[in-house]
Amino acid sequence: MNWNRKDLLGLRELSADEINFILETADAFKQVGTREIKKVPALRGKTLINFFVEPSTRTRTSFELAAFRLSADVINISASTSSLTKGETLKDTARNLEALHADILVLRHSSAGAPQFLAQRLKSSVINAGDGAHEHPTQGLLDIYTIREKRGKIADLHVVIVGDILFSRVARSNIFALTKLGARVTLVGPSTLVPREFEKLGVTVSHEIENVLPEADVVNLLRIQHERQRKEYFPGIGEYTTLFGLTKERAKHLKPDCLVMHPGPINRGVEIDSEVADGLQSVILDQVTNGLAVRMAVLYLCGGIAA
Amino acid sequence: MKDTKHTASPARTPGVPIMDAEAIRRALRRIAHEIIEQNADLKSVVLAGIPLRGVEIARRLAEFIRDVAKIDIETGTIDVAMHRDDVGTRAELPVVHTSKLPLPLEGRTIIIVDDVLFTGRTARAAMDAISSFGRPARIQLAALVDRGHRELPIRADYVGKNLPTATREQIQVRLQNIDNEPDAVWLFKE
Numbered sequence: 001m002n003w004n005r006k007d008l009l010g011l012r013e014l015s016a017d018e019i020n021f022i023l024e025t026a027d028a029f030k031q032v033g034t035r036e037i038k039k040v041p042a043l044r045g046k047t048l049i050n051f052f053v054e055p056s057t058r059t060r061t062s063f064e065l066a067a068f069r070l071s072a073d074v075i076n077i078s079a080s081t082s083s084l085t086k087g088e089t090l091k092d093t094a095r096n097l098e099a100l101h102a103d104i105l106v107l108r109h110s111s112a113g114a115p116q117f118l119a120q121r122l123k124s125s126v127i128n129a130g131d132g133a134h135e136h137p138t139q140g141l142l143d144i145y146t147i148r149e150k151r152g153k154i155a156d157l158h159v160v161i162v163g164d165i166l167f168s169r170v171a172r173s174n175i176f177a178l179t180k181l182g183a184r185v186t187l188v189g190p191s192t193l194v195p196r197e198f199e200k201l202g203v204t205v206s207h208e209i210e211n212v213l214p215e216a217d218v219v220n221l222l223r224i225q226h227e228r229q230r231k232e233y234f235p236g237i238g239e240y241t242t243l244f245g246l247t248k249e250r251a252k253h254l255k256p257d258c259l260v261m262h263p264g265p266i267n268r269g270v271e272i273d274s275e276v277a278d279g280l281q282s283v284i285l286d287q288v289t290n291g292l293a294v295r296m297a298v299l300y301l302c303g304g305i306a307a
Numbered sequence: 308m309k310d311t312k313h314t315a316s317p318a319r320t321p322g323v324p325i326m327d328a329e330a331i332r333r334a335l336r337r338i339a340h341e342i343i344e345q346n347a348d349l350k351s352v353v354l355a356g357i358p359l360r361g362v363e364i365a366r367r368l369a370e371f372i373r374d375v376a377k378i379d380i381e382t383g384t385i386d387v388a389m390h391r392d393d394v395g396t397r398a399e400l401p402v403v404h405t406s407k408l409p410l411p412l413e414g415r416t417i418i419i420v421d422d423v424l425f426t427g428r429t430a431r432a433a434m435d436a437i438s439s440f441g442r443p444a445r446i447q448l449a450a451l452v453d454r455g456h457r458e459l460p461i462r463a464d465y466v467g468k469n470l471p472t473a474t475r476e477q478i479q480v481r482l483q484n485i486d487n488e489p490d491a492v493w494l495f496k497e
Contacts, residue, residue, distance in 0.1 A: 035440050042389040300389065304394045
């Protein structure tokens, strides 16, 4: 397969072959993390700009480390340090970054479509690091990489995604990629956050977690995003935990080989009990490690093409 | 995943056969003998193949060495794609493979194995890759075909066949286990 995309904007537009190719490329880059010298010269001389208009530590750090391991130079720009606060438009800011010969732009933005807007206007690679409630493709890829690593396949697995689906770009990226690779996906949560509308994407919607847990091969718990919620969606944290939290009692109904995942940061005691988050079935920290490998793969593929 | 390193475009003119299966077998057996002669401590030797065909050639060399010296020599895989210095200048992005080397490398002799030695840039990238795993006692280089046109101060320690070529010509190595074709080396006049 030949990779020919300079941008990674979402998983919806990727073919199953392209997704698998990224995962295979990530295998090779994961191995780099085990070497004495955890750095390869693949992107030497290239400049990556982490442009995070919305705050993020975990994703930004992961991209930054991925770029370091590929020998690219990295600049971090956050909303507060950019001239967006002085009234500059997103396009002008980005064009200025390109005038500095930035080769790769990693963009986190609160508006869906912002990465696509820039990708169409810039010669640089644009990598979507999360845009509004649209997509977070590298998170979707690292989730799928982790499932594939632990279970050896994606096809025919039953993946249950629990929580705030409506506002979740992580859920969308997961849904697009998992269904393409042949997994069965069930979304679980309160009807306000998991509307039936999602069934159009080829998934099952359920509002009761008890029935779903015993048949799950993977349970991916999404964080309740307080910052995106308005009160009417959501009666209260306590009630959410009672109805949908993966408590240690509920976890007893999981299959022994079911994986427990969470994109982080975890709200312990809200969507997941500490005993479950730290338990044997949890692969939450593997997700973090794999995120680095997946982001190296994406930067290598898109950054290598753009030149 | 198809490796495009030496198979860039299917040449239009019919290929000239350079080596057949028997010639390849004899060349590899001779290299195996030379490796045995030049490495008193065969247990410290690692045959590190460059994907895809170098890995297959390393496997065959290890078999010949087992037959002759009754030693199971260690083999490995060395990815060069992420160590190349021309990412972005080639028509196609090189496909990365997972490197596998027996660790630690300290005190060991790593023999890089590839099908064709040409500019020497792949061998340089392989040496760079090996260094990121540790510091072997020495690194050697084995190639089934040396076609000349070096761009770096690199030469092979073991060569199956020296083949003078023009730069624009193409050499293609075909190996049964990789290509599903009979073992052969072909020369294409552009």
